[in-house]
Amino acid sequence: MTMKIEDKLFLDRFKVDEESHLKIIDGEKCKKCESQACLFLCPAYVYRPEGDRIAINHEGCLECGSCRIGCPDLNIEWKFPKGGYGISHKFG
Amino acid sequence: MNESYDVVIVGAGPAGISAACILADAGIKTMVIERGEYAGSKNTSGGVLYGYNLAQILPDFVARGCPIERNIVESRIWYLSKEAGLSIGYRDSIFANERKNNVFTVGRAKFDRWFAEQAKKKGALIVASTVVVDLLKDASGKVTGVVTNRQDGEVQAKVVLLADGVNSPLAAKTGFRPELKPEHVALAVKETIELPSEVIEQRFGVSAADGVTTEVLGEVTGGMDGVSIIYTNKNSISISVGANLAQFAKTKMKPYEMLEAYKLHPMVAPLIAGGKPIEYTAHWLAEGGFYTIPQLAGNGYLIAGDSAMLFNALHREGSNLAMASGKMAAEAIIAALKKNDVSKQSLSSYSKAMSESFVLKDMNKYRGFPGFLYNTHQLFDELPHVAQFAAREMLTVDGVTKKHKQKLIMDEVKKKIGLLNLAKIAWRGWRSVK
Incomplete structure (x- = not known):
């Protein structure tokens, strides 16, 4: 039986900041985006299609940075979560 | 937090902590700033470390309770098709005895935390849960400290060591390493x-x-x-x-x-x-290799470890390059502070030491390797398939002559890749690592 991404993220420890550290700069660009790379390359499935827009589930972000440089339009404003927030590895 | 330090290190990973240990040993006032709630909490890797490089920082790392998972006595390499695989391995009792801890596994959340504690014992200050969001610069562009996300969060420093890892929005923002392209990682x-x-x-x-x-x-x-x-x-x-x-x-x-x-x-x-x-x-x-290494030192700053793209993909070495670069950066800082000159020229004794060490020599030797892998998709589709076909044929006992099996294999190679192509791949692969 294969494990779903939601179950994988459930293994991790997060200290969630209400405010998202990830932001789409211009939502209109996403509507015209053909590659939609963020939906596929994000290892935590943070970006999900919701109607004609893309929703961000920043709570499960693994902080790898892939969406920031992988977005063909560089349309994602990417900051580290506030100090001490975000994922905290137990084993690493 | 408006304070002044001799050295501020951004990031409590192997590079930053190695530097912090050396600097603290020399009595230099050092602060390490870590964004996670403790050192190691944001860090992860396959999990191998190298005893030689760690011993250069902490000769008694075993006695200090280094959280070693397992001492590696055998290295295997597998070449897999979808449902099969070739395997070679090398096991040597020397790695269980005289050369114990040559390579060992760690969990980075545990190891980095322990490593940071050693730096703290030596006198370095480790400040966790704090993000460095910018660098302070004077009118000439010389780096004079860091800006954190804390209230009044500026810290003045004579020298800043950037050791904040491969994913560094800070390096990109300040221009000390151009933002990475997707093909570089x-x-x-x-x-x-x-x-x-x-x-x-x-x-x-x-x-x-x-x-x-x-x-x-x-x-x-x-x-x-x-x-x-x-x-x-x-x-x-x-x-x-x-x-x-x-x-x-x-x-x-x-x-x-x-x-x-x-x-x-x-x-x-x-x-x-x-x-x-x-x-x-x-x-x-940090797969980009030699060509993506930024300028290692400038006025008031240096860059080490993953932040500097120090990673040897062929030999899966990274943490050792981080430690060695952190050590060399610290030594350059000590010499520069002694001269009271933290200019680019003074700090570039670090770049020189790096060029003369295994770190940049190895990276230079394999400079063509990342490009070879990136441009040779056959290594990851047709070749494993052909290898499987060949091994299956030769290992299946079915009354067919070996000569005929050999012909079947050659036909498959010709069909899937082509003999000339195969020779070209072998030649380019050899050239990229020789």
Whole structure:
């Protein structure tokens, strides 16, 4: 039986900041985006299609940075979560 | 937090902490700023460390209680097709005895935390839960400190060491390392799978303290330039798979689905059977190689470790390059502070030491290797398939003559790759590492 991404993220420890550290700069660009790379390359499935827009589930972000440089339009404003927030590895 | 230090180090990983230990030993007032809630809490890697480089910082690391998972006595390399695999390995008792801890596995959340404690014992100040968001510069552009996200969060420093890792928005923002392109990194995801230590010892044929690393190439990355690993820890196995980020974007394969498929591979599944996944992490590998290394020192700053793209993909070395670069950076800082000159010219004794050391010599030797992998998709699709075809034919006993089997194999090679192409791949591969 294969494990779903939601179950994988459930293994991790997060200290969630209400405010998202990830932001789409211009939502209109996403509507015209053909590659939609963020939906596929994000290892935590943070970006999900919701109607004609893309929703961000920043709570499960693994902080790898892939969406920031992988977005063909560089349309994602990417900051580290506030100090001490975000994922905290137990084993690493 | 408006304070002044001799040295501020951004990031409490192997590079930053190595530097902090050397600086603190020399009595230099050093602050290490870490964004996670403790050193190591944001860090992850396949999980091997190298005793030689750690001993250069802490000769008595074992006595200090370094959280070693397993001492590696055997290294395996697998070349996998979808349902089969070739395997070679090298085990040597010297690595259990005289050369013990040449390579060992760690959990980075535990190791980095311990390593930071050693720097603290030596006198460095470690400040966690704090993000460096910018650098302070004077009118001439010389770096004079850092800006953190804390209230009144400026810290003045004579020298700043950037050791904040491969994913560094800070380096990109301040221009000290251009923002990376997707082709310069591999995205790797890792699952840590818990198993009783006796089961691990039985499955890998090792004694209680020893372990095995397995590096894997082939069809598991779906035709993408990538690599996967299986490393043994004390009570867990680390399974990771990664591929070039630009190719992930193109193929639209999902990293976590690739990991799941990998776990089901017949070479992998029996090793982790019955195990319980306990953690899932993701990280970049600084795969760009020699050509992506930024200028290592400037006015008032230096850059080390993953931030400086120090990673040897062929030999899966990174943490040792981080430690060695952190040490050399610290030595350059000590010399510069003694002269009271932290200009680029003064600090570039670091760049010089790096060029003369194994760090940049190895990176230079393999400078063509990342490009070779990136441009040779056959390594990750047709070739593993052909290898499987050949091994299957030769190992199947069915009354067909070996000469005929040989012909079938050659026909398959010609059909899938072509003899000339195969020779070209071998030649280019050799050239990229010679």
